[in-house]
Amino acid sequence: MSEPVRIGVLGAGSIGIRGALAHLSIGDYADRVTLAAVCDAVPGRAAAAAEKYGVPQSFEDFDSMLRLGDIDAVTIGTPIGLHYEQGVQAIEAGKHIHFNKTMTTTIADADDLIERAAARGVHLVVSPGQMHRPHLRRIRRMVEDGSLGRLVWAATGAGFGVYHEKEGVRQGNDILSNINPAWYWRKPGGGPVYDMTVYGLHALTGVLGPVRRVTAVSGTVVKQREFRGELFDCDCDDNTLILVDFGGALFGFVYGTAAGNVVHSFGSPSFFGTAGSIVGETLNGQPFDYPGRERAAVDGMNAILPHYNERHSTEEFHVFEDIMQLVELVRDGKPTVSTAEHARHVIEIIEAAYLAAETGQTQELRTTFTPAPGA
Ligand SMILES: NC(=O)c1ccc[n+]([C@@H]2O[C@H](COP(=O)([O-])OP(=O)(O)OC[C@H]3O[C@@H](n4cnc5c(N)ncnc54)[C@H](O)[C@@H]3O)[C@@H](O)[C@H]2O)c1
CATH class of the missing domain: 3.40.50.720 (NAD(P)-binding Rossmann-like Domain)
Incomplete structure (x- = not known):
């Protein structure tokens, strides 16, 4: 084209x-x-x-x-x-x-x-094309080259808080700035797992590869939320704790909750091995190197995505990055890591988690995808 x-x-x-x-x-x-x-x-x-x-x-x-x-x-x-x-x-x-x-x-x-x-x-x-992020590709390389020793477990997740009711774009009085977020609190598709934990799941599986088995507990804590003075009923699960099994006794703890966080940021899982731990962008407490690290420290992680330049704000730039990935795939046939197969695997983890919580039965997964190599 x-x-x-x-x-x-x-x-x-x-x-x-x-x-x-x-x-x-x-x-x-x-x-x-x-x-x-x-x-x-x-x-x-x-x-x-x-x-x-x-x-x-x-x-x-x-x-x-x-x-x-x-x-x-x-x-x-x-x-x-x-x-x-x-x-x-x-x-x-x-x-x-x-x-x-x-x-x-x-x-x-x-x-x-x-x-x-x-x-x-x-x-x-x-989206989310988490594996375009250089620090996650570097973590995958560290896993591949044995820098962490034998991998033991990893953790990722996010707390909903009141992020959507407080988004700045929803607080105005014209048609482009009074956007009601109530769907985030309703099934199907509402709740912190589809909305936020999905970033960490893409990063976790992008680094460690596909999951084999899933179990979980899940429920709803907050039954009503307020947006600009109006109350909205909530029926989505907003308190979900998931255990994932990668095989070889390597496990992951994944959460999507109404409140509370135990990881550095919701898109960057923690990884623990017999010879080292990664928390955020540190290895054993010291910053590790990756392409663009100095710039990211000043301008944020979105400023080191492949298509970023200063004419853009960094706000939600990762979404534009994924749009540009589609553009280059359509025009030039350039492969991307933001694949539907990776997304499908993450969706299977989420669906399996809800099913495991409902039935009390650990779920075996059937889908897989090919992770991008470390860099
Ligand atoms: N808000 C965020 O911070 C954020 C960040 C990254 C990705 N996302 C993702 O972006 C997507 C949208 O989220 P959002 O926060 O922008 O939601 P939103 O509620 O702010 O906007 C959704 C828009 O879709 C419109 N809409 C609803 N049904 C429609 C239909 N049938 N046809 C045409 N338009 C319709 C609504 O009127 C609304 O303007 C979701 O997939 C979400 O996960 C959101």
Whole structure:
């Protein structure tokens, strides 16, 4: 493909604005990608976004964008519970897709999307592309070269807190800044595991490889949440503790909770071996080296992703990075680590965890993926 990939943004909410529109509208990659259309179901939101970000076309329903939009690909930034159905629509319309996490909520749906995409000849790229991060690739190299001795266990996870009700983009009074986050607290697709733990799961499995077995306990602690003075019922699990078995007596502890954290950051697991421990970006308490470390210390981890330059804010830049991974896959056939197969494996872990919690039975996993080598 020699022309730029024409992108349609589905969902002009928090991530549609901060992860897609704000970055794509800069136009510094205009030879490779153009912002062609935007769609949102809230009346007036897509039109307002089109005006603010200079997008040629706007739509209020996805079907219209797929039929009438001058687009080659979509970036899906809607609530997680809608991703599967919208993914099917896009594939059947012959559009390449970038999915925000999480691609689906079930392994069956993930299988179906992967099969349909292959049959239709369209590409899928799935966030979060944690393994684009140089420090995680370096950790994988340390695991591969034995720097940690025999690996024993690892930990990752995230506490929900009140992140979504307090996001700055939701506190205004116009249609682009009063975005209700209540779906984050409802099934299907709500809760801290699909939303936040998914980063740590991509990093954990990206470093250690696929999981074989899963068990868990899970429940709901917070039954109502408040957003701008209104109360919303919550039925998603918000307190989930998961144990994963990589084989060879290597285990992982994974959590997605209403509150509380035991790891350095939710995208960077801790790894413990007989000869060393990694916590955050330290090995045995000392910072370890990786490409871009000095810059990351000043500007943050997003500033050392492959497509970053100073014209962009670092805010949600990892989402734009994954969109650019799709662009390069479509245009040049360049492989990416943000694969649907890796995402499917993580989705299987999550689904298996909920099933294990419900049944009391440890679950054997069936999917796998090929991790990127250490670097
Ligand atoms: N908020 C974050 O910090 C963040 C960060 C990274 C990734 N994500 C991911 O981005 C995705 C969206 O999250 P968000 O926080 O932007 O949600 P959001 O609620 O802020 O925005 C979702 C938007 O989708 C629109 N929408 C809902 N149903 C639709 C439909 N059928 N057709 C068209 N538009 C529809 C809504 O009107 C809303 O504007 C999720 O996958 C989430 O995991 C969010």
